[in-house]
Amino acid sequence: MAVRVKYNRLPKVIARLRPECEGGVAKTTRRICAIAVAKVPVDKTILARNTKPVVDGLHGEVRSGIYRGHGFYAGFVEFGAAQPGGRAQPYMIPAAHAGERVFVVDLTAAIRRACKA
Amino acid sequence: MSEGIETVDIIDPWLWSTLSTDATLLGMLPGTDKTKSIISTLAVGGVPAPYVAFFCSSPHDILAVGGERVDVEALYTVKAVGEGASWNTVKTIARRIDALLHKKDLDTPNGHISSRRDLVIQYAEVDAGTQFRHLGGVYRIRAYSTP
Numbered sequence: 028m029a030v031r032v033k034y035n036r037l038p039k040v041i042a043r044l045r046p047e048c049e050g051g052v053a054k055t056t057r058r059i060c061a062i063a064v065a066k067v068p069v070d071k072t073i074l075a076r077n078t079k080p081v082v083d084g085l086h087g088e089v090r091s092g093i094y095r096g097h098g099f100y101a102g103f104v105e106f107g108a109a110q111p112g113g114r115a116q117p118y119m120i121p122a123a124h125a126g127e128r129v130f131v132v133d134l135t136a137a138i139r140r141a142c143k144a
Numbered sequence: 145m146s147e148g149i150e151t152v153d154i155i156d157p158w159l160w161s162t163l164s165t166d167a168t169l170l171g172m173l174p175g176t177d178k179t180k181s182i183i184s185t186l187a188v189g190g191v192p193a194p195y196v197a198f199f200c201s202s203p204h205d206i207l208a209v210g211g212e213r214v215d216v217e218a219l220y221t222v223k224a225v226g227e228g229a230s231w232n233t234v235k236t237i238a239r240r241i242d243a244l245l246h247k248k249d250l251d252t253p254n255g256h257i258s259s260r261r262d263l264v265i266q267y268a269e270v271d272a273g274t275q276f277r278h279l280g281g282v283y284r285i286r287a288y289s290t291p
Binding site for chain 2: 115120124
């Protein structure tokens with residue numbers, strides 16, 4: 028049986044796949060960051076201001092309280108401190124957990140857009 | 145389909161009974177009533193180090209078509225907290241915790257449990273000149289009730 032290729036859109040799809048997926052990763056990362064900021068339990072101004080998305084291609088991160096003096100205690104808020112009153116109040120893990128479902132939706136949409144290129 | 149509130153009905157009791165009945169783990173904790181050194185979120189403070197702390201970081205329902213609940217997927221932080229400038233004390237406790245909780249699939253009196261570690265938790269803090277070290281993991285625990 029002979030197969031004749033009448034339309035070959037694969038090169039176009041392949042060319043669009045990476046940029047679309049990068050867009051999907053960026054979108055999910057921003058969404059996770061927005062959820063995390065909304066869930067910041069204490070000191071909303073400093074900690075929320077220092078919770079930011081960082082996207083590099085297909086890699087996305089949300090960083091919180093990374094600089095000393097500007098919410099460096101984010102880890103203690105998330106996982107708790109040893110002294111009395113140091114109860115954990117997670118906001119990053121719930122955001123990432125919610126982001127797992129969002130990522131599937133965003134990436135599926137990105138792949139669909141690439142296939143329509 | 146799963147019923148009830150699986151985190152308090154199934155997961156919390158399983159974590160508590162697993163951690164508080166393991167002789168090896170209890171042997172690493174101080175005091176005479178060693179179960180007092182295993183605490184959940186609400187019981188913070190006043191416990192001499194080293195101790196074990198666990199709490200639910202994020203619970204999610206897994207729903208089927210029609211809104212029926214299949215199970216609950218929860219991320220639990222379980223960690224050892226110790227005092228000192230070395231990881232040695234908390235390392236042995238955290239290893240024991242991991243041996244008890246990672247890659248477990250079992251039926252409990254209240255339902256089915258499956259548990260895997262998602263990531264390692266490791267950080268140190270200084271409080272009034274004293275170093276505290278936290279070591280453990282975030283465990284992805286799925287549970288559903290059995291009739």
